Amino acid sequence: ETGVTQSPTHLIKTRGQQVTLRCSSQSGHNTVSWYQQALGQGPQFIFQYYREEENGRGNFPPRFSGLQFPNYSSELNVNALELDDSALYLCASSIGQGNEKLFFGSGTQLSVL
Amino acid sequence: ILNVEQSPQSLHVQEGDSTNFTCSFPSSNFYALHWYRWETAKSPEALFVMTLNGDEKKKGRISATLNTKEGYSYLYIKGSQPEDSATYLCAFLTGTASKLTFGTGTRLQVTL
Numbered sequence: 001e002t003g004v005t006q007s008p009t010h011l012i013k014t015r016g017q018q019v020t021l022r023c024s025s026q027s028g029h030n031t032v033s034w035y036q037q038a039l040g041q042g043p044q045f046i047f048q049y050y051r052e053e054e055n056g057r058g059n060f061p062p063r064f065s066g067l068q069f070p071n072y073s074s075e076l077n078v079n080a081l082e083l084d085d086s087a088l089y090l091c092a093s094s095i096g097q098g099n100e101k102l103f104f105g106s107g108t109q110l111s112v113l
Numbered sequence: 114i115l116n117v118e119q120s121p122q123s124l125h126v127q128e129g130d131s132t133n134f135t136c137s138f139p140s141s142n143f144y145a146l147h148w149y150r151w152e153t154a155k156s157p158e159a160l161f162v163m164t165l166n167g168d169e170k171k172k173g174r175i176s177a178t179l180n181t182k183e184g185y186s187y188l189y190i191k192g193s194q195p196e197d198s199a200t201y202l203c204a205f206l207t208g209t210a211s212k213l214t215f216g217t218g219t220r221l222q223v224t225l
Contacts, residue, residue: 004156033212033213035215040217041217042117042202042204042215042216042217042218043157043202043204043215044215045212045213045214048211048212050211055211056211056212058212090156090157092157099144099145099162099164099206100162101147101159101162102147102149102157102159102213103156103159104149104156104157104158105156106154106155106156107156
């Protein structure tokens, strides 16, 4: 086990709604990254947080936002859900913001109807 | 746009067979190459992080090589076992970005 937990495991929402996904990182891991994996694709980088500050962002619109808390937990918020947001969302923590390996959670499967 | 390509997309081998997969990535501005194994219903698990041209890493029956000048990495599995069945992902890190760019993975199935 990686020590990274995500909740919920599955979620169903309707178009236009808002959703919050949660992640609890390993103690001591200052960096958390969020990825979206759509069917048939590799994980796509959404953003990264380091010590509670956004530290890099992929090609995702502003309606994707995040927070990182001092207790090694983090959130991914998505507003105005669209059908294409249906995907597996993974969070991954690491010790620093450089080259260290990532420790992944098992993901939240989001379905937007 | 960075492109990381993996081949083959899927592979079906018999127990005991040895196999290998390829990960291709841009050769410019290289910083690191990661390999992850992702079993169904589990979390992706890090296998290797490789940073130097010519790097070779080994973990049990699994090994990997890295060629940063030509932009590829090979992952080898010797004597495949059913428990090796998983999707193997590679991911590329540039020197100017904090994000890993993942390939779409190679799905390996090992049967008895």
